Amino acid sequence: MYISWSKSPHILVHNYPLLLVLLALNMLLREFYLNVRSSEETATNFLRQHNLLDVVEDAANCHRCGSAMQENRRRDRGGEFRPILRCPRKGCQTTRSVRNGNTFFHYNDLNGRINSKLLLVQILELIFLFLLDIPIDSVVSLTGRSNATVIDWFNMCREVCSSMVSYTRNGRLTGTHEDPVQIDEARFAGGRKYGRGRMLQGDASAESEESDDDIHNNRNHGRRIDGPWVFGLRNINETRYFYVARRDAETLLPIIQREVEMGSVIHSDEWPAYRR
Template sequence: MLAEINSIADLTAQYPTEKDICHLLMDEDLLHKTAKCDKCGNNMSLRSRGSSYEWRCRVSKSQDCSSKSIKYGSFFKNTKLTLTQATKVMVMWSCQYTSSQISKEVGISERTTCDWRNFLREICQKTESTYGKIGGNDHIVEIDETNLHSRKYGVGKGTNEDWIFGGIDRESGKVFMKRVVNRSASVLVPLLQANVEKRSVVYSDEWRSYSQLKRYFTDHYTVCHKTQFINVVGTRRVCTNGVESMWSRLKKPFKAANGTSSALLDSYLSEFVCRENEKDDFFQSVINGMKIS
């Protein structure tokens, strides 16, 4: 299975040729296994074309009725990359290689690599849109906000300050994350209600926008970071270490890449949320989003 491949060495060893990759992608339902001729409606045959395949409908041994690319009707239909190159990009992106590392290994421009990363993050955005609320009956959900300094196109002196609001369910490890225009209660509370089950217990710092959360959830406990890391309330040890660790994981690739475009930030957040929520099944979830419907 493609999702079980976690290195270029594994991919090359198991699927050394373009035709091997074609069969792999067919088995994953990422390429069509059959094709109909657009002219006559007959079934087409899969034929060799150079190092790859194409679909052909033949009138006779010497005359074609029509032909189709092996990529037709698939996620790959508009790419000029070979299927081997495209699959390498997917594998390396899933393993969190940088754009420059992917470009060098696959032999493509960094612009092409960035375009592909954008395509793959769009799948993450669609996947994220299917998620329900985190938390549940007495689940502890830690919430917090953080500031990201994004750069236009990842370069230059000018920066944008983007506030991100999010939370993590201690029991399941599931997260949510949204960019917000400000940190007012009128913005944060509706987002919290939309993303966290009301039966949850919420842990936060003492930011004033959280002052009325007991009205919307089973309970709400706070920790004052000016004086303590953990607030002991009976048997509860109230802290936000989990969500603060989440912010560290989020910011790490941004620091390595010297920021990103503010316009692309939402898609990066979606990728992060999917990686956090899908865990070892992340690459499979992306593959599922690419399957031919």
């Protein structure tokens, strides 16, 4: 599923920022730890690239003197540098967290100051391990986070995944040659379509690229490559998601017929189920 789908401002789900993170973190393990998890600065840059944190040019001016804020760094107690915003005006020098403006990544303490128990890299790591379907006790061992913290974040991720396929929709999507309805499907964990991306040892590919017939693998929790799936439809105004167990024509075509206006232009990746 294309990450750009997640930027629709009209998707009506609980905790929209976390949904964007879930989609944006659809990457390889090595890619995540090299490009996102390596430092607080790389995590900040990643979130800014996906419009989840303001870049300095879009940040609100200093609340004390009204000057434009500038990018700076501050060393935390652990010796790691954290990006911050600082007022350049002499005699002011007010600082502000880069998390300001997105309450998903912080809370305000009793003094009104922005605070958080976890670094951005730690938050993203928990979400990424959720996407990999790593058991909670293993995540506790791997990250050093408490059992309660891991459970809280995993529960939030589950709520978002559930919310995005259950919100009420009004009317049908319309697609034109200039703005077609785009359709695609993806999994949040396990291998991905066409063999691209991560595939865990023991996972098995479907016997046919045109069906999701039952297959057996070396794991005790059932199939991974053949579902479950999240099927998405998008036009310029709205994105809709549906939880499906299979991606065959019998499952997907009724959704398309129900959700898309007759005669609309639809773009897909030529998955065989769409051509029937």
